[in-house]
Amino acid sequence: MNLNNTGQLQGLDVHPLRASLYDELHSRPFQVISSPARISYLAIMLDSQQKLTEFEHFRLLHQIFDLTPPQYDSACIEVDFGPFKIRRDKHLEFTSYMISAHQVTEDFGVFDQDALSGLPDAWLSELPGEVMAAFHLAVEDARTQAEPDLAEVKSHFEGMRLVGSRPQNGDVQVWTSFKLHSDGCGRFLVYNKKMSDSQLGRLVQRLVEIETYRLMALLxxxxxxxxxxxxxxxxxxxxxxxxxxxxxxxxxxxxxxxxxxxxxxxxxxxxxxxxxxxxxxxxxxxxxxxxxxxxxxxxxxxxxxxxxxxxxxxxxxxxxxxxxxxxxxxxxxxxxxxxxxxxxxxxxxxxxxxxxxLLSSMDRRSKIQLAMQHTVEGLSVAAISYYSVGLLKFLIEAVYEKGLEFDKSLVIGLSVPFVVGGVWLATRKIHKRFLRLAKEK
CATH class of the missing domain: 1.20.58 (Methane Monooxygenase Hydroxylase; Chain G, domain 1)
Structure with a gap:
C-alpha cells in the first residue's frame, strides 16, 4: 500500500465514519490524578429538552471565568477553570460532572474541603436536570505514612458502617458507606500506597462508574x-x-x-x-x-x-x-x-x-321448496294444458266453420292427451336444462 507525503491513502475510497470510529476509543480518556486530591462528582439526569439547555448552561460557566466556551458539544470535555478542573461526560440518560480541586489544604478535615464548593452557587443552583448521583471522593497520600486506624476512618463517615477493600493487590485502600451523609452527598476515601497518578486516575474512574451505574440500575x-x-x-x-x-x-x-x-x-x-x-x-x-x-x-x-x-x-x-x-x-x-x-x-x-x-335448515327448506316446485309444476302443466286445449278448440271450430266435416267434440277430446303430453315434455326439458346449468362449475 502506497502513502503520499501527506499520509493520505492514494487511490482508495475511505469510509466516512473511519476517523470517528478511531476517535471513539479515545473519546473518554482516563484522568491523571495525583495524591492528595479532592474530587466531587455529579450525575444529572436530563430529558431531551434539558440536554439542550444544559450545554448552554455549561458554556455560561466559561463566561463566568473569562474563558472561551466550546462551540460544539461532545461526549467528553475537560476544562481547567483555574481553582478547579471539570470533566463533563455525556451519557444516554445523564450528564456527569467530575470537579477536581487543584489545591488541597491540610488544615481542613478530609471532607470539610470539597471541590463542589468552588463552583458559583448561582450557576450550580440553576443546573438543569435532576441529581441522581452526588458524592465526594478524597484521596490521601499514604505512600510515606502509615494507614490510619479504623476509628479515624469512621470519623470521616459520621460513624456509619463502612465497606472497605484493598484493590489492585493492596496498592490502595478504599473506604465508603454507600449512604448519604449530612451534606446530602456520598463519600469515598482512598489511601494511595503505591499507585502512580495514571493508575489512580483509572481507579477513581472505576469507583465513580460503580456508584453511578448502581444507582441507575436501581431505578x-x-x-x-x-x-x-x-x-x-x-x-x-x-x-x-x-x-x-x-x-x-x-x-x-x-x-x-x-x-x-x-x-x-x-x-x-x-x-x-x-x-x-x-x-x-x-x-x-x-x-x-x-x-x-x-x-x-x-x-x-x-x-x-x-x-x-x-x-x-x-x-x-x-x-x-x-x-x-x-x-x-x-x-x-x-x-x-x-x-x-x-x-x-x-x-x-x-x-x-x-x-x-343453518346449512341443515337450508337443506330442509330446499327439499320443501323442491316438493312445492314439483306440485306447482304439476298444476302448471294442467293449467297450460287447459289453456292450450282452449286455443286448439278455437282452431278446430274455425276449420269446421270453413266446411270441413268432422266430429268437433271427438277431435277436441282426442287432442287433450296430446296437448297434456306435449306440455309435460316441454316442462321436463326446461327443468332438466336448469338442473344442468346448476351443476356446471
Whole structure:
C-alpha cells in the first residue's frame, strides 16, 4: 500500500465514519490524578429538552471565568477553570460532572474541603436536570505514612458502617458507606500506597462508574415492586378466565370473556411499553457494575465487606427482582395470547356449529321448496294444458266453420292427451336444462 507525503491513502475510497470510529476509543480518556486530591462528582439526569439547555448552561460557566466556551458539544470535555478542573461526560440518560480541586489544604478535615464548593452557587443552583448521583471522593497520600486506624476512618463517615477493600493487590485502600451523609452527598476515601497518578486516575474512574451505574440500575426497582403486585392480581384474573373457558358444560358469555381478555392484553402491552426501556437499561447498568467490580481486583480488609461483596449481596437481588418482573410480563403476555387463541377456537367452533345448523335448515327448506316446485309444476302443466286445449278448440271450430266435416267434440277430446303430453315434455326439458346449468362449475 502506497502513502503520499501527506499520509493520505492514494487511490482508495475511505469510509466516512473511519476517523470517528478511531476517535471513539479515545473519546473518554482516563484522568491523571495525583495524591492528595479532592474530587466531587455529579450525575444529572436530563430529558431531551434539558440536554439542550444544559450545554448552554455549561458554556455560561466559561463566561463566568473569562474563558472561551466550546462551540460544539461532545461526549467528553475537560476544562481547567483555574481553582478547579471539570470533566463533563455525556451519557444516554445523564450528564456527569467530575470537579477536581487543584489545591488541597491540610488544615481542613478530609471532607470539610470539597471541590463542589468552588463552583458559583448561582450557576450550580440553576443546573438543569435532576441529581441522581452526588458524592465526594478524597484521596490521601499514604505512600510515606502509615494507614490510619479504623476509628479515624469512621470519623470521616459520621460513624456509619463502612465497606472497605484493598484493590489492585493492596496498592490502595478504599473506604465508603454507600449512604448519604449530612451534606446530602456520598463519600469515598482512598489511601494511595503505591499507585502512580495514571493508575489512580483509572481507579477513581472505576469507583465513580460503580456508584453511578448502581444507582441507575436501581431505578427500575420501585417500578418492579409496583407492577409485581399488579401482575399477581392479573395472574389470578387470567386463571379465573381460563377456568371459565375450560367449563365445557357451562353456558359461556363469550362476548364478556373476550372483552376481559382484550382488557388484560391491553394492560400488559401498555405496561411493557412503560417498563421495557427501564428494565433493559437496568440490566445493562448492572452488567457494567459487575465488569467494573471485576476490574478492581479487591483484597479484603479484615472484618469488612469488600465493595464487590456488598454489591453482589445487595444489588444483584434487586436486579433479579426487576428481571423477574420483566419475565413475568412476557410470560403473562404469552399466556393471554394462548387463552385468546383458545377463545377464538371456541368461537370458531361455535360459528361452525351454527353454520352447520343453518346449512341443515337450508337443506330442509330446499327439499320443501323442491316438493312445492314439483306440485306447482304439476298444476302448471294442467293449467297450460287447459289453456292450450282452449286455443286448439278455437282452431278446430274455425276449420269446421270453413266446411270441413268432422266430429268437433271427438277431435277436441282426442287432442287433450296430446296437448297434456306435449306440455309435460316441454316442462321436463326446461327443468332438466336448469338442473344442468346448476351443476356446471
Amino acid at each position: 427500575a426497582l420501585p417500578m418492579a415492586r409496583q407492577y409485581n403486585a399488579e401482575l399477581v392480581n392479573m395472574d389470578n384474573q387470567l386463571a379465573q378466565t381460563t377456568a371459565t373457558l375450560s367449563d365445557i358444560e357451562g353456558n359461556l358469555d363469550e362476548s364478556s370473556l373476550l372483552s376481559e381478555l382484550i382488557t388484560m392484553a391491553a394492560w400488559v402491552e401498555a405496561t411493557r411499553a412503560k417498563v421495557a426501556f427501564r428494565f433493559s437499561a437496568s440490566k445493562a447498568y448492572h452488567d457494567l457494575v459487575l465488569i467494573r467490580l471485576e476490574e478492581l481486583k479487591e483484597d479484603e480488609v479484615s472484618g469488612h465487606l469488600t465493595i464487590t461483596e456488598f454489591m453482589t449481596r445487595r444489588l444483584t437481588p434487586a436486579i433479579r427482582t426487576c428481571i423477574t418482573a420483566s419475565d413475568h410480563l412476557e410470560s403473562l403476555s404469552t399466556r393471554i395470547d394462548r387463552v385468546s387463541d383458545m377463545m377464538r377456537t371456541r368461537v370458531d367452533m361455535s360459528i361452525q356449529s351454527q353454520n352447520q345448523e
